[in-house]
Amino acid sequence: MSDDYVEVDFGAGLRRLPRWQQVLDLTPHRDGLVPAEGPVDWSQLDLLPGCLTVDWAGPQRGVVEAIARHPTIRFLYWRDAVGDVDLRSTNLGTVQFEGPGLGNVRLPESVETLLLLDPPAAPQVEAPDEGHGLDLRYFQSGSEVLVPDGLRRTRTLWLRVGGTVSAAALSHLTDLEQLIITFDDPPGTLTELSELRWHDRLRTLRLDDAFGLDSEGLPDLPGLRRLELSGTRRTTAAVVKGRYKGSGVTVSVSGAKGESWLAEHMDNPFRDWIEDSKGFGRAAAGAYARARRAVEAIVPETPGALAAAEQGLRGLVADLSSINDKYELIDTLYREQAWDAFRALAARLQVPEQQAEEWFDSGRRF
Structure with a gap:
């Protein structure tokens, strides 16, 4: 066999893989590298020294301990996570969890980016320095958002929600400097706008498809330096540009739509x-x-x-x-x-x- 390839058997039978393969899909299923049930031979990771990324799903089955033994693995994408997960012994830089079954999460010192996709109603996360150095991405298909208290000092947040979300859901984030809110559904409304006033360190605010934005309800944000509207009403864009003209805030607008276009396409996902x-x-x-x-x-x-x-x-x-x-x-x-x-x-x-x-x-x- 060429030195460029190795044979591995994680428990689902021998497979031939490139020795330096960087992304490893270990999602347990019938035709996968890892069987849907039964033991997993994690020693096979030793044969793949180039592995940087692991895709996983379901219960742990030893995956955390295996990643901890391989500090070159920097990315973990975990679907249908179940129960408590302690990653402090790993060297992960980017972690993604998806699913409502996730319990308490403890993140390592090395973490830089955390993605929570449709998390449980009250996710619990412990991060170094309460998430101060963390790029947090919280994607929720609905409108109920609860950013964990353990991440209260995060400086960068990308929030992706359904058609509406309250700014009050973010009021406990003390160090927020960059905020992106993306609306996946109409009307794209950010309610309780006055609650944004607590974020006196906020420098960049980007709103995507916020067609329901009350532009006149935006509070004065002393630290704001850049406001981006990607997908908005033309009338809203005009009001915002007028409000910040001559100020220290750079306004960027793209995808501004007229009322006739919105009447025809607002409810269309394409x-x-x-x-x-x-x-x-x-x-x-x-x-x-x-x-x-x-x-x-x-x-x-x-x-x-x-x-x-x-x-x-x-x-x-x-x-x-x-x-x-x-x-x-x-x-x-x-x-x-x-x-x-x-x-x-x-x-x-x-x-x-x-x-x-x-x-x-x-x-x-x-």
Whole structure:
């Protein structure tokens, strides 16, 4: 065997991998490197000295101890995390947890970035210096946000939420200097704006798709030096530019929309695709609108509902495939957005996610 490759067996059978492979998907499943159940031979990591990143899912099964024995591993992405996790013995720089089953988390001195995706209702995290040197990214599909007290001194926060969030949810963050809030759903409203006044160290504020922003409700922020609006109403952009003209605050606006555009596209998850290409984006938005109308016409749990749901949802995939055949613009990011939109429509009809995933993948050409 070439020195460039090694044979490893984590418990699911021999596999041939590049010796210096940097990203290792150890997500336990039937066809993976790690079996869905049973023991894991973590000594196999010794054969892969180039490993920097580990993907994992579910219960620990020894993964933390294994990473601790390999300080060159700097990135850990963990789906469906369960229970308490103590990472203090590792040398991880970036950690991502996804799932509501996560318990208490203890982070190592080496940590630089923490990503919490759809975390539990009251996540508990202990970080060095209460997160002062941490880049925190908190992505929550809903609007209920509770940044852990153990991260109260974080200076950088990217918050990704549904259609609305209260600024009061961030009032306990004492050292905040850079804040990004991205709204995934309409109306894109930041409520209780006056609560931002507590962040006297805030230098950069960026709001994405905040179409519901009350620009006149923004409090005076003495430390503010840059305000970015990416996706906003044209009327809001005009008010903000006028307010900060001649001040020490640099205002940057992109994606400002008029009322007619918003009336047509506000509720469409593919609205931003129009920025890449008008023809491509409008076609994709139209495909989603047709699928949504078809879904809204179906009454769940009635005879024929599942078959009708399958027809409508598969129709969206077929339309997007045809659109991509023509424009070739659906990349990895857009594919994930398409899946999110598809999954949300399926959830309206109470289609199990596994079934929805099979429909989405079957016949897809993007």
